[in-house]
Amino acid sequence: MDAENIVGHEQAEREKLIELLNSDGAVKEELFRNAREIKQQEIGNRVHFRGLVEFSNICGKNCYYCGIRRSNKNVRRYQLTDEQILDAARFAHAQRYGSLVLQSGEVESPSFTGRIEHLLREIKKLSAGTLGITLSLGEQQREVYERWFEAGAHRYLLRIETSNPQLYRKYHPADPLHGYQRRLECLHALKELGYQTGTGVMIGLPFQEPGHLADDLLFMKDFDVDMVGMGPYIEHPFTPLYRFREQLLPLQERFDLALKMIATLRILMPDINIAAATALQAIDPMGREKAISVGANILMPNITPGKYRNDYALYENKPCVDEEPDECLNCLDARIKLAEGEIGYGEWGDSRHFLKRRG
Ligand code: 5AD
Ligand code: SF4
Numbered sequence: 001m002d003a004e005n006i007v008g009h010e011q012a013e014r015e016k017l018i019e020l021l022n023s024d025g026a027v028k029e030e031l032f033r034n035a036r037e038i039k040q041q042e043i044g045n046r047v048h049f050r051g052l053v054e055f056s057n058i059c060g061k062n063c064y065y066c067g068i069r070r071s072n073k074n075v076r077r078y079q080l081t082d083e084q085i086l087d088a089a090r091f092a093h094a095q096r097y098g099s100l101v102l103q104s105g106e107v108e109s110p111s112f113t114g115r116i117e118h119l120l121r122e123i124k125k126l127s128a129g130t131l132g133i134t135l136s137l138g139e140q141q142r143e144v145y146e147r148w149f150e151a152g153a154h155r156y157l158l159r160i161e162t163s164n165p166q167l168y169r170k171y172h173p174a175d176p177l178h179g180y181q182r183r184l185e186c187l188h189a190l191k192e193l194g195y196q197t198g199t200g201v202m203i204g205l206p207f208q209e210p211g212h213l214a215d216d217l218l219f220m221k222d223f224d225v226d227m228v229g230m231g232p233y234i235e236h237p238f239t240p241l242y243r244f245r246e247q248l249l250p251l252q253e254r255f256d257l258a259l260k261m262i263a264t265l266r267i268l269m270p271d272i273n274i275a276a277a278t279a280l281q282a283i284d285p286m287g288r289e290k291a292i293s294v295g296a297n298i299l300m301p302n303i304t305p306g307k308y309r310n311d312y313a314l315y316e317n318k319p320c321v322d323e324e325p326d327e328c329l330n331c332l333d334a335r336i337k338l339a340e341g342e343i344g345y346g347e348w349g350d351s352r353h354f355l356k357r358r359g
């Protein structure tokens with residue numbers, strides 16, 4: 001194919017994606033059906049758990065959309081102790097969750113690096129190396145990612161939030177701490193170091209058009225990601241983006257758009273891991289199950305001890321804030337059965353895409 005044809009081809013693919021994202025009625029149902037079939041063929045109906053530990057809401061950044069941004073003084077900041085984090089890991093291990101995600105606000109410091117390194121080794125030890133560990137700790141130096149990889153982390157989630165640099169600027173302060181380029185470099189570093197690399201975007205942000213979302217999907221494909229977590233943007237009153245709330249799509253439409261994004265991505269990248277984002281459930285009580293039925297295959301049950309959950313409020317209406325980890329487990333077990341899925345207990349559930357990519 002010559003260069004002009006390739007460009008033409010990409011343009012056609014973009015148009016097709018936009019069409020799918022705008023679809024409604026029978027066309028939308030067809031999209032969902034296709035995605036479901038592809039998932040069934042490539043992955044089957046097994047859903048894998050990642051126990052999510054939101055171990056601290058202390059964050060050095062100031063993203064305009066996020067409820068725990070540094071300048072929000074209404075947040076009660078907390079930090080789990082090492083022992084509380086290890087207890088959560090023991091719970092995940094005992095319940096045969098397969099893997100764990102450690103998530104917190106973004107902190108870059110030698111003591112933070114050392115602490116995570118220590119925790120990674122302890123979690124590996126307490127589970128005799130069996131518990132898979134994903135990190136979601138934002139942008140860090142390459143050497144930091146390297147140390148954490150050596151200490152036992154093998155997956156990393158870093159959402160690009162939007163793949164469009166101009167839009168990125170609208171959602172973040174214009175300072176060196178919030179640069180698009182650095183985020184992209186971090187994603188490349190993670191991949192080069194051997195992590196299963198995950199990214200994602202928010203759906204239904206102000207100023208965001210279907211064309212941007214189509215570009216986000218193409219970005220994921222071009223980057224050749226292993227995992228994706230993406231969900232609806234939900235406005236938070238104590239954030240700068242809140243003033244654009246009247247320009248937003250109604251919540252139900254944002255939810256629907258998120259499902260279409262998941263289904264379209266499943267068709268575009270049949271063998272990656274796609275998480276059913278918790279934010280889906282903030283809009284629809286059956287949100288995560290619906291995502292599973294249109295292509296998602298990963299669930300992240302919150303295993304943060306109950307009393308801290310309320311304080312990790314990135315957005316409003318976050319589900320499960322009054323529940324304890326074992327309550328969520330029972331609840332999810334029933335929910336997955338209802339969605340005709342099967343839980344892959346005790347399995348890592350690695351991205352097949354990653355396994356193939358690695359060869
Ligand atoms: N609505 C939805 N998702 C949000 N996140 C942060 N703030 C919001 C919000 N208001 C997402 C971002 C971030 C992840 C941890 O949570 O995509 O990467
Ligand atoms: Fe901090 Fe992440 Fe929220 Fe940005 S999105 S303010 S980095 S917790």
Ligand code: FES
Nearest residue numbers: 320323328331332
């Ligand atoms: Fe937490 Fe249902 S998953 S209560």
